[in-house]
Amino acid sequence: MRSLTCRSLVPGGLLAALVVAAASSADQIGTYDASLGLLPGDICWTAVGANQAPPPTFVDGALKHGQTSYGTSSYFSRALPPYLFADGAAVTAVVKIQSSTWYASNPFKRTGYYVNLADKSGKFAALGIASDRILLQTLDQNWSDQTYLMDTTNAFHTYRLAFSGSTVAVFVDGRQVLSDTVGSGATPNQVIFGDVSILGASTSLTKSIVVEGLPDCVVADLDCDGDVDGSDLGVLLGAWGTDACEADLNKDGTVDGIDLGTMLGLWGA
Numbered sequence: 001m002r003s004l005t006c007r008s009l010v011p012g013g014l015l016a017a018l019v020v021a022a023a024s025s026a027d028q029i030g031t032y033d034a035s036l037g038l039l040p041g042d043i044c045w046t047a048v049g050a051n052q053a054p055p056p057t058f059v060d061g062a063l064k065h066g067q068t069s070y071g072t073s074s075y076f077s078r079a080l081p082p083y084l085f086a087d088g089a090a091v092t093a094v095v096k097i098q099s100s101t102w103y104a105s106n107p108f109k110r111t112g113y114y115v116n117l118a119d120k121s122g123k124f125a126a127l128g129i130a131s132d133r134i135l136l137q138t139l140d141q142n143w144s145d146q147t148y149l150m151d152t153t154n155a156f157h158t159y160r161l162a163f164s165g166s167t168v169a170v171f172v173d174g175r176q177v178l179s180d181t182v183g184s185g186a187t188p189n190q191v192i193f194g195d196v197s198i199l200g201a202s203t204s205l206t207k208s209i210v211v212e213g214l215p216d217c218v219v220a221d222l223d224c225d226g227d228v229d230g231s232d233l234g235v236l237l238g239a240w241g242t243d244a245c246e247a248d249l250n251k252d253g254t255v256d257g258i259d260l261g262t263m264l265g266l267w268g269a
C-alpha cells in the first residue's frame, strides 16, 4: 500500500546529515522537524487506507498531511519492524488543527488527527485530536476513551502520548490532561500519525514528530530482532525492485544490489 518513496521526499544532498542525526539519537527514531524544511529521512512514509492520501506537503514551514479523501479512513503512517517499548516510550507531536471533528460509532471513536503507538506485545494507545477535544484511546477488545475538551485550533500545541509502566498519559503543552491503563490488543506494530479522513474534513499542520523509547536497530536489521540474517534478507528480497522504504537502505528509491551489499556488509551484526 505504499504510495510514497523516500526519494521523492528527501533531497539527496541532505540525506547524509539526516542519517547522522538519526544515528546520534540512540533512543529516538522517527524524528521530523519542520524547522529543517525537510521530511525525515529515517521515516518511511506509508499511506494506509482504501483511499490513498496525497503526499504530505509543506505549508508555512509545517507539514500538511491533508485534506484526504472523504468517507474512508486514510492517513499517513510509519509501520515499524517488530519492537517492544522501552520504559518511557513516547510520541510527541506539535500540531495545529485547521479543521476536524470527531466521530463516534461505538465502540470506535475517531478524530481528525491521530497519533498511535503499538508494540509487538499488543501494548497500545492512541491519541485523537479534533478541533474541540482530544481523546485517549486504549484497545482492550473494547475501546475505552478519556476525553479532554479544548480548542485545538488557532495555535500549535505540543501533544505527548507517553507510556510509564502500565499507564499511558497525555500531556498538552507540558501539562497532563488525560491518563488511562495501557491497552492490549491485536493491533500490528505501528507508529501512526497524520490526518484521518474518516470525517472528510481533517486538515492540520505538523511542526514536529518525535518517537522515543524504541529499540534502535542497525540499518539492515529489518525485523529489528538484534541481528542481520536470513530473515532480514527475506524481507529485502521480497521488496526487490520496489521502492519499499524499509528495505531501501540507502533511500535512493529502489531496493537493489546496493542495498543488498549494505546488508551483506553488516551480516551477523
Ligand SMILES: [Ca+2]
Residues within 6 Å of the ligand: 220, 221, 222, 223, 224, 225, 226, 227, 228, 229, 231, 232
Ligand atoms: Ca534481523
Ligand SMILES: [Ca+2]
Residues within 6 Å of the ligand: 225, 227, 228, 229, 230, 231, 232
Ligand atoms: Ca534474525
Ligand SMILES: [Ca+2]
Residues within 6 Å of the ligand: 248, 249, 250, 251, 252, 253, 254, 255, 256, 258, 259
Ligand atoms: Ca536503494
